[in-house]
Amino acid sequence: MDYGLAKRAALRPRPSGRASAREICDAQPCLLRAARHFGGSTERPCPVCERKNVTNVTYVYGDSPGRHAGRAKPTSEPRDMAHDYVEFRVYAVEVCQGCSWNHLTVSNVLGNGPPDTVGTT
Numbered sequence: 261m262d263y264g265l266a267k268r269a270a271l272r273p274r275p276s277g278r279a280s281a282r283e284i285c286d287a288q289p290c291l292l293r294a295a296r297h298f299g300g301s302t303e304r305p306c307p308v309c310e311r312k313n314v315t316n317v318t319y320v321y322g323d324s325p326g327r328h329a330g331r332a333k334p335t336s337e338p339r340d341m342a343h344d345y346v347e348f349r350v351y352a353v354e355v356c357q358g359c360s361w362n363h364l365t366v367s368n369v370l371g372n373g374p375p376d377t378v379g380t381t
Contacts, residue, residue, distance in 0.1 A: 284308065284361065285359045286362070287355055287360040287362040291355055292355065292357060294317045294332035295317050295355040298317060298334050299316060299317045299355065300317075300335035301315055306358060307361065309359035311358045312356055314355060314361070315357060316335060316354055317332055317352070317355055318334070318335050319331065319350070319352075319353070320337075321348065322371075324347050329348070338350045342370040342372060345371050346373065347369060347370070348370060348371055349369055350369075351366075351367045352364070
């Protein structure tokens with residue numbers, strides 16, 4: 261699922277002065293740390309401060325990945341995990357490490373599906 265429309269809606273009040281940068285640049289310290297250590301750099305400038313490029317941070321959630329659930333992962337790791345786990349959800353968040361802008365950009369379901377039950381009776 262793409263959250264581009266929600267992003268545009270969040271940014272819309274900014275140019276008109278109805279929302280300050282402080283109101284929409286609210287990344288938690290743990291998200292900023294995840295961006296620094298696990299994030300993938302981009303060539304997209306921050307839509308708020310335009311001083312730094314945003315960083316993509318990927319999170320994995322679900323029952324199947326067990327201890328890996330709820331953790332930031334390097335961008336390529338969920339593709340590799342898809343072969344090992346039945347099903348999990350991946351969330352990508354863009355983060356500006358300059359002004360603390362953050363927004364959920366996309367979510368996907370990955371995994372290899374339920375185990376085959378043919379011939380197990």
